[in-house]
Ligand code: C2E
Ligand code: MG
């Protein structure tokens with residue numbers, strides 16, 4: 001064994017130097033200090049390099065304490081003192097003032113050297129951790145900045161008037177700002193994670209699903225960019241118009257869609273208001289001159305293309321100035337407003353009513369007949385309706401007022417007519433109406449004027465005629481053939497005639513159509529119904545006629561009155577007629593209207609015991625399925641098929657078919673217009689149940705019916 005060589009003094013010195021060099025070359029400082037005063041008793045040379053002070057300076061009393069950065073000093077010394085007193089090794093950090101004025105962060109780890117149970121020396125290691133501290137501080141500051149930025153963004157989002165909603169690629173909502181909450185009425189927690197389509201009504205709802213699907217399949221996002229106007233659905237189900245713009249961003253490789261939503265209800269209202277002000281008359285809400293001109297221009301072009309006539313009516317209130325002057329403009333305005341409302345109720349939706357100013361109104365009618373006389377008749381009907389409507393009494397602030405208009409009409413069709421031409425002609429016609437004594441209608445065209453005048457005259461006469469009892473009923477006998485081949489009368493059809501003071505007995509074909517157009521058919525029809533019922537009562541007094549039935553014709557407009565059933569019931573009650581003997585004839589053409597309503601009414605009528613017959617059968621287009629549902633009692637083969645029964649095989653087939661059809665539906669069949677024994681025999685051969693026609697008797701006054709008894 002080799003003995004361990006004892007080191008020489010020089011070797012020890014060299015060893016000591018090596019250690020010092022090693023220490024000095026590190027970024028640390030080795031030190032020793034008195035455990036009570038903290039004054040250094042040793043400091044490695046590296047202290048000079050790292051902090052600038054010489055070793056001698058370090059050895060000065062309280063040097064360490066005095067060079068701790070003042071804000072950290074008290075705490076650092078207190079800590080070191082306390083730990084030392086507890087004989088605890090310790091480590092702490094503080095800022096130290098370097099000689100060149102820099103602040104250096106030091107990590108100080110200290111070992112307490114104990115002698116006799118008391119702290120004697122402190123030995124430690126100081127490490128410059130400034131770089132590390134700065135990096136950490138930056139990191140903390142960076143995080144704070146990020147947090148602040150996020151908070152900032154959230155604050156901005158929450159204060160935005162626009163709703164901001166972000167969704168993921170599956171359409172699930174990821175964020176929902178306050179404005180979106182206000183707009184849709186949902187709290188964010190109610191919607192987050194749910195599909196954004198819950199905020200849209202159909203069809204946007206499904207469209208949105210489609211967009212997303214399309215996106216997934218093609219990667220193409222079709223709804224990006226410029227705002228679109230769509231509808232939003234609030235929590236309570238109500239809808240509102242919104243503008244929506246979407247942008248796409250990527251996060252972690254996944255797309256996110258940001259939707260910017262704005263409630264545009266107010267803007268829409270604003271736009272509507274602007275449009276209203278620009279195109280509508282503020283007093284009446286009717287179109288103003290500008291809008292009328294636009295519509296007229298359009299109407300002229302359309303009529304040229306379609307070959308249908310249009311008509312322009314120029315209306316001026318008679319003596320309007322008088323009202324304005326006597327009761328003031330406020331009252332005048334009230335009248336204008338009421339006139340506007342009445343005018344609108346007289347025209348169809350497609351027609352336009354405008355106020356040009358003052359008491360001048362214009363009505364524009366479109367889509368009238370291609371034939372001038374028909375078109376004239378159509379516009380005349382509306383003009384008469386307007387005359388009637390505007391002629392009714394007005395209540396203007398407790399004042400009862402009556403007013404009438406003068407109306408000028410011009411028809412137009414050809415595109416070469418300018419708007420000015422049309423307006424001027426209507427204006428001329430209106431002045432003619434004024435000149436003709438006001439409260440009347442004039443056409444620009446003299447020929448049309450002649451027809452219109454005749455119609456107007458007739459309508460006026462009819463009204464008078466009703467009051468003066470000029471209408472009469474004639475009765476045409478209806479018969480059956482009994483088993484012995486004998487003709488047995490079973491009742492009659494009531495047919496109205498007008499006993500005109502100068503024209504004599506006017507047949508219904510000449511006045512019923514006009515009566516229907518002018519609604520005179522309503523009072524006239526009611527009169528017929530009551531007169532026929534009264535006749536039924538008269539028949540009931542005589543044994544031979546006591547079981548006779550009475551057929552009464554009912555026109556479409558009469559039947560469509562909501563209180564028609566009540567009218568029938570009234571007539572029965574008023575006269576005391578037996579409801580079972582009354583038979584109402586309706587025509588097939590009526591079935592074009594609201595069939596459900598017709599079925600309901602027929603049911604209600606039948607509930608009173610009254611029977612129903614379908615007149616002129618075969619001339620209309622009623623479907624079998626419709627026919628099957630009607631609570632009818634009788635079909636009436638139209639006289640046009642009876643007329644040529646013997647010569648036209650087609651008519652014979654039709655008649656035979658109608659009989660078979662009626663029977664298969666459980667109905668009786670009657671033939672009208674039977675003029676000969678041959679016709680009667682042929683119809684009887686087909687199984688026809690009853691007959692009516694000149695062969696049995698013409699329509700005649702009740703007094704002459706006695707010969708059938
Ligand atoms: P309608 O109800 O089909 O009446 C039958 C029409 O045929 C009657 O004409 C009658 O006189 C006529 N006629 C009857 N037998 C014969 C015949 O053998 N040969 C020929 N050629 N014609 C015959 P009228 O009385 O002129 O009535 C015509 C139409 O006027 C009626 O057709 C009916 O639609 C309507 N009408 C008559 N009175 C009224 C009524 O009080 N109210 C309603 N709304 N319409 C009525
Ligand atoms: Mg009839």
Ligand code: MG
Pocket residue numbers: 615616636638639672
């Ligand atoms: Mg008929």
